[in-house]
Amino acid sequence: MNYLPSDTAFHVVDDKEKQAFFVNREVFVSQDIHDREQRRIFDRSWIYLGHASEIKNPGDYHTRPVAGRPVIFCRDRQGEVHALLNSCRHRGASVCRERNGNTRQFYCMYHGWTYNTDGSIKQIPGEEAYPPSFDRAQMGLTPVPRLESYRDFYFVSFDRDIVDLKTYLAGAADYIDLVVDQSPSGRMEIISGVQEYDVKGNWKLMVENSVDDYHLLATHSTWLNYMRNSGVNIQPPKGSGLLLPTKGFGKDLGNGHLTTDNPNFRGRPVAKWISVYGEEAKADIDTMRAELVKRLGEGRAARVADTNRNLSIFPNLIINDGSAVTVRFFYPIGPDRMRVTAWALGPVEETEAQRARRLYAFLTFYGPGGFATPDDVAALEAAQQGYQAYREVPWNDMSRGMAKGPDEEQLHTDEGHLRVFWRKWSSMMEKRG
Amino acid sequence: MSEAQTTNRAEFTRDNVEDLFFLEAELLDAWKLDEWLALLTPDATYYVPPNDSPNADPRHALFTIADDMLRLKERIIRLKDPNCHAEYPHSRTRRMVSNVRIKDIDGDRATATANFLVYRHRRSEPPRVFAGHYIYKLKRVGADLKIFERRAVLDAEELGALGAVSFIL
Ligand code: FES
Ligand SMILES: [Fe+2]
Numbered sequence: 241m242n243y244l245p246s247d248t249a250f251h252v253v254d255d256k257e258k259q260a261f262f263v264n265r266e267v268f269v270s271q272d273i274h275d276r277e278q279r280r281i282f283d284r285s286w287i288y289l290g291h292a293s294e295i296k297n298p299g300d301y302h303t304r305p306v307a308g309r310p311v312i313f314c315r316d317r318q319g320e321v322h323a324l325l326n327s328c329r330h331r332g333a334s335v336c337r338e339r340n341g342n343t344r345q346f347y348c349m350y351h352g353w354t355y356n357t358d359g360s361i362k363q364i365p366g367e368e369a370y371p372p373s374f375d376r377a378q379m380g381l382t383p384v385p386r387l388e389s390y391r392d393f394y395f396v397s398f399d400r401d402i403v404d405l406k407t408y409l410a411g412a413a414d415y416i417d418l419v420v421d422q423s424p425s426g427r428m429e430i431i432s433g434v435q436e437y438d439v440k441g442n443w444k445l446m447v448e449n450s451v452d453d454y455h456l457l458a459t460h461s462t463w464l465n466y467m468r469n470s471g472v473n474i475q476p477p478k479g480s481g482l483l484l485p486t487k488g489f490g491k492d493l494g495n496g497h498l499t500t501d502n503p504n505f506r507g508r509p510v511a512k513w514i515s516v517y518g519e520e521a522k523a524d525i526d527t528m529r530a531e532l533v534k535r536l537g538e539g540r541a542a543r544v545a546d547t548n549r550n551l552s553i554f555p556n557l558i559i560n561d562g563s564a565v566t567v568r569f570f571y572p573i574g575p576d577r578m579r580v581t582a583w584a585l586g587p588v589e590e591t592e593a594q595r596a597r598r599l600y601a602f603l604t605f606y607g608p609g610g611f612a613t614p615d616d617v618a619a620l621e622a623a624q625q626g627y628q629a630y631r632e633v634p635w636n637d638m639s640r641g642m643a644k645g646p647d648e649e650q651l652h653t654d655e656g657h658l659r660v661f662w663r664k665w666s667s668m669m670e671k672r673g
Numbered sequence: 674m675s676e677a678q679t680t681n682r683a684e685f686t687r688d689n690v691e692d693l694f695f696l697e698a699e700l701l702d703a704w705k706l707d708e709w710l711a712l713l714t715p716d717a718t719y720y721v722p723p724n725d726s727p728n729a730d731p732r733h734a735l736f737t738i739a740d741d742m743l744r745l746k747e748r749i750i751r752l753k754d755p756n757c758h759a760e761y762p763h764s765r766t767r768r769m770v771s772n773v774r775i776k777d778i779d780g781d782r783a784t785a786t787a788n789f790l791v792y793r794h795r796r797s798e799p800p801r802v803f804a805g806h807y808i809y810k811l812k813r814v815g816a817d818l819k820i821f822e823r824r825a826v827l828d829a830e831e832l833g834a835l836g837a838v839s840f841i842l
Contacts, residue, residue: 433736436831437837438833462757465751599734617836
């Protein structure tokens with residue numbers, strides 16, 4: 241008999257005995273839940289801010305919304321990195337209205353206060369009019385309470401008391417290492433050209449979708465056709481019972497982070513050749529592969545080059561290290577809409593040909609003009625529309641792979657790793673006895 | 674058709690270039706993608722540069738779309754497939770192409786620009802308006818003008834509410 245939960249106040253039902261896992265669809269539509277998520281999740285987690293390579297030089301800055309606040313991500317004239325709230329201490333105007341650039345100061349166009357690139361106050365026009373209680377030194381731009389980085393990935397937190405970033409990242413740090421190990425010098429960079437687009441769906445759908453390999457066959461059949469037409473083998477091995485050409489896994493990395501971990505079939509710019517790259521790329525890929533082996537040893541080189549992973553760092557950062565590397569974060573604009581920001585990431589020492597190959601590979605799959613992402617967006621929007629019937633059809637079933645014992649591996653086409661996200665979400669949003 | 678007319682059609686005049694662009698718009702709005710592809714040379718490229726760096730080079734910057742002919746053909750296979758979920762059913766589009774200018778003529782090649790407004794309609798949603806300009810590289814091939822590079826540059830600072838560029842822009 242099909243089991244459905246009844247009489248529960250909880251939105252996440254995790255019933256190990258019945259081997260059932262349900263998420264109530266109200267979590268995707270409710271304004272109240274959306275509002276509570278801002279305070280309970282986004283204000284109490286480490287949130288991705290940006291990558292060191294975006295602000296290489298003193299005075300470099302980027303402005304971007306982070307957890308709903310306008311933030312300046314910048315490197316001061318002394319080379320220190322800052323995350324400053326982009327709001328004038330006088331009466332609140334943005335002090336930097338450009339997307340990015342290099343500057344000696346931030347100038348508020350309203351009454352002309354200026355700030356140094358470390359946030360300290362530089363100049364206040366007509367300062368003599370202020371009373372003695374006005375302490376000029378205290379009037380610098382307000383920094384985000386916490387700012388830390390791991391391997392050039394900068395995160396902020398609005399929770400002063402949160403654990404340090406490395407502890408927070410838990411097992412996700414190893415997977416960031418696998419991404420960064422693609423660079424001989426351990427330095428990756430954000431490649432110019434940002435993709436910012438809205439999806440008319442709840443932000444949590446993007447977490448699920450980014451790591452859910454169960455959807456590949458149905459949602460991305462046209463991408464699979466493209467790969468097959470280009471000479472890539474997309475057949476699951478005969479009799480394997482697999483949905484996809486390789487047997488991948490879904491993993492719990494602790495603290496709500498999770499990843500897929502798949503033997504590669506779709507090619508990797510570092511360093512696994514597929515026919516899409518063209519014959520002429522073969523020798524170059526071999527050279528890159530040899531560099532990996534020399535630097536990391538056979539085993540680690542194979543780990544870096546022959547496996548791919550879609551890594552989800554709670555709550556809203558995805559690093560897809562697949563056909564290329566994409567760094568993607570998203571933030572809810574409302575319960576039914578999110579803004580996605582995505583970049584390509586690559587090793588700093590890539591040659592022009594290698595970089596071009598990476599970008600070409602990226603666009604085979606990812607991004608708003610790619611062969612796959614637009615269909616993901618369509619799927620999430622279709623789900624969001626379906627959730628309008630959440631009162632009558634309240635439960636998402638997320639029990640794939642649940643009958644397996646604790647020692648059995650969860651496949652990438654199971655939902656074990658998606659449940660990791662929801663357990664964390666529930667622990668922050670729902671009080672249990 | 675007389676000899677004189679044939680030759681004439683391959684001249685880089687505004688009339689001829691506009692004819693080509695208007696025909697292209699008509700074919701794309703009608704989703705006649707194979708006929709559209711025939712307006713391009715076999716080595717043609719199609720670009721939609723990133724919104725934040727419209728002048729970028731696709732070898733150095735991440736584009737929204739950067740297709741060579743190999744991939745463009747695959748894109749068209751995809752767009753005709755009912756499993757191309759983002760465009761199934763096909764969006765209704767309406768293109769306004771105007772301000773056509775021939776910028777530069779060099780033997781059998783020329784650069785031309787045009788402004789565009791593309792309205793994209795889907796069921797139960799307000800129309801999305803893609804505004805921008807095209808930069809075309811054209812080539813005289815026999816008695817015709819053909820497109821060998823096509824760059825659709827969006828004015829929007831970010832894609833934002835435009836969402837994806839899942840159709841041919
Ligand atoms: S609000 Fe910035 S100077 Fe007044
Ligand atoms: Fe997908």
